[in-house]
Amino acid sequence: MTSDIADLLPCPEPVRFLAPDGTRVEPSAQAAARGYAFPEPEELLAVWRAIVLGRRFDAQSTALTKQGRLAVYPSSRGQDACQVAPILALEEQDWVFPTYRDSMSLVTRGIDPVEVLTLLRGDWHCGYDPQRTRTAPQCTPLATQAVHAAGSAHALDRRGAGAVALCLIGDGATSEGDFHEGLNFAAVFNAPTVYLVQNNKYAISVPLAKQTKAPTLAYKGIGYGVRSEQVDGNDPAAVLAVMKAAYAHARGGKGPVLVEAHTYRMEAHTNADDATRYRTPDEVDEWTGQDPIVRLQTWLVAEGHLDEEQIEQVRAQAEEQAAALRDRMNAEPVVEPLSLFEHVYAEPTPQLLEQRAMVQAELAGQAASADDAQSAGAGSSGQDAMKESTR
Numbered sequence: 001m002t003s004d005i006a007d008l009l010p011c012p013e014p015v016r017f018l019a020p021d022g023t024r025v026e027p028s029a030q031a032a033a034r035g036y037a038f039p040e041p042e043e044l045l046a047v048w049r050a051i052v053l054g055r056r057f058d059a060q061s062t063a064l065t066k067q068g069r070l071a072v073y074p075s076s077r078g079q080d081a082c083q084v085a086p087i088l089a090l091e092e093q094d095w096v097f098p099t100y101r102d103s104m105s106l107v108t109r110g111i112d113p114v115e116v117l118t119l120l121r122g123d124w125h126c127g128y129d130p131q132r133t134r135t136a137p138q139c140t141p142l143a144t145q146a147v148h149a150a151g152s153a154h155a156l157d158r159r160g161a162g163a164v165a166l167c168l169i170g171d172g173a174t175s176e177g178d179f180h181e182g183l184n185f186a187a188v189f190n191a192p193t194v195y196l197v198q199n200n201k202y203a204i205s206v207p208l209a210k211q212t213k214a215p216t217l218a219y220k221g222i223g224y225g226v227r228s229e230q231v232d233g234n235d236p237a238a239v240l241a242v243m244k245a246a247y248a249h250a251r252g253g254k255g256p257v258l259v260e261a262h263t264y265r266m267e268a269h270t271n272a273d274d275a276t277r278y279r280t281p282d283e284v285d286e287w288t289g290q291d292p293i294v295r296l297q298t299w300l301v302a303e304g305h306l307d308e309e310q311i312e313q314v315r316a317q318a319e320e321q322a323a324a325l326r327d328r329m330n331a332e333p334v335v336e337p338l339s340l341f342e343h344v345y346a347e348p349t350p351q352l353l354e355q356r357a358m359v360q361a362e363l364a365g366q367a368a369s370a371d372d373a374q375s376a377g378a379g380s381s382g383q384d385a386m387k388e389s390t391r
């Protein structure tokens with residue numbers, strides 16, 4: 001029994017392969033015993049490239065809020081290693097259950113950036129096709145995706161799909177009941193679910209110390225019999241290694257895994273939040289020195305896997321993609337108000353039909369008063385024309 005519990009426990013220190021200055025560090029004895037392998041250089045190059053592209057997308061999306069093209073954007077700058085590496089390690093048949101924070105993940109998954117931003121633009125339920133992309137809509141109610149992920153993983157398992165469900169979740173959301181129900185269900189049904197908690201230290205303005213008394217969020221898995229781990233979330237090599245092992249565990253029928261990634265959100269919660277009210281410049285500076293992109297790029301360059309020319313090429317590609325996104329987001333979206341009622345239920349309920357009729361009547365009323373205003377306007381401009389001709 002004791003050894004079973006030891007198997008569930010996370011490493012005492014977050015797993016780390018690359019120090020903040022980009023030098024290689026030896027994994028702890030516990031991490032080595034778990035068999036985490038330092039990834040191949042090609043895998044790390046792919047992660048680096050996706051982070052460069054993803055971060056530029058993130059900056060462009062933040063800029064789009066300032067231009068009024070996006071209603072809201074929750075940036076994940078700083079969390080880039082957690083956004084990219086877990087996605088690149090997935091297989092074709094796997095599913096992702098993301099939150100509002102995870103747009104960079106969805107772009108990394110290959111979903112059209114405009115489709116990714118559609119929900120945040122406020123004009124459609126979800127911009128992409130969840131079935132085709134094997135990606136659930138970005139979830140705004142906290143932690144509900146933890147339950148969806150467990151149920152879907154169980155269904156995938158029953159169909160023999162050989163797939164895992166990745167659930168991306170924040171530290172604050174681990175206080176929600178749905179998080180616990182999801183973990184419990186996944187454990188009891190041995191559903192191949194991997195929960196990645198991106199512990200970015202704040203739930204809007206609530207610091208981790210006011211969120212939990214647990215020494216690490218990874219401990220929350222043990223009570224449910226879920227294997228747990230913690231990782232340096234700003235070390236792309238460690239995140240990749242730990243997530244690959246978690247997927248192998250879940251896919252191999254050994255049950256769900258909970259991974260806590262220690263990271264930091266560099267921007268405010270969203271463009272509507274003022275982060276200077278609850279965190280100090282010193283704290284932000286300290287995390288600037290932990291930047292995942294600098295860390296990985298330094299190692300790749302030092303080891304001869306990356307040079308200035310390649311860096312410039314990927315930067316130029318990131319600029320091109322940002323410019324294309326800007327152009328496409330400049331087009332006004334065509335919004336059909338009655339489409340709000342589509343795709344809610346397979347068969348609309350009487351209440352939904354009633355609400356639809358109310359909106360339809362309101363739209364007809366608006367159209368009629370717009371017509372009236374136009375005819376009145378035509379009249380007054382006619383009068384203006386008369387005045388002009390009599391001057």
Ligand SMILES: Cc1ncc(C[n+]2csc(CCOP(=O)(O)OP(=O)(O)O)c2C)c(N)n1
Pocket residue numbers: 101140141142169170171172173174200202203204265269
């Ligand atoms: C059920 C529910 N309660 C409250 C909120 C309001 N809310 C939106 S984001 C947020 C903080 C979430 O923090 P965390 O889970 O750490 O995720 P992060 O935003 O840091 O990625 C809260 C309380 C919500 N969206 N859903």
